[in-house]
Amino acid sequence: MLRERLTPDRIRFAADVESWQQAIDLVSAPLVDDGSITPDYVEAMTTAVAAPGGTYIDLGSGVALAHARPEAGVVRPALSYLRVRPAVLLADDPAHPIDLFLCLAASDSSEHIQTMQELAVLLTDEDARAGLLDATTPADVTSVLSQIGQNA
Secondary structure (H helix, E strand, C coil): CHHHHCCHHHEEEEECCCCHHHHHHHHHHHHHHCCCECHHHHHHHHHHHHCCCHHHHEEECCEEEECCCHHHCECCCEEEEEEEEEEEEHHHCCCCEEEEEEEEECCCHHHHHHHHHHHHHHHHCHHHHHHHHHCCCHHHHHHHHHHHCCCC
């Protein structure tokens, strides 16, 4: 499912991102542009991170998964990727430097859980995680996803 949701046109790289808010805008832009999510969904993600405890999207190892409730503006399931250099502080908290932002648009809880399980497999594989963080092109990211297996 990850390879179906994270297509090359949804993979971006950015230098000198000024804030976590800008990172969320940038990671969600491909999904807004292709109609997978609405601007309301972006606002809901930003509001969630700004709220107390908003750093819950930090998955560890410099990876954050931006997402909100489906009813906030998911049109169809999708996933996007943004590699930032240097890292930005999630919710301006020095304990949460983020190098890689993913944006998840899940249409229901079942899809959310399935995608989270697949991401867990991907991100707990040290070589795959390193490959995602070292990627410099969409082809690099796609290659990492292909190496994880048929279910990724």
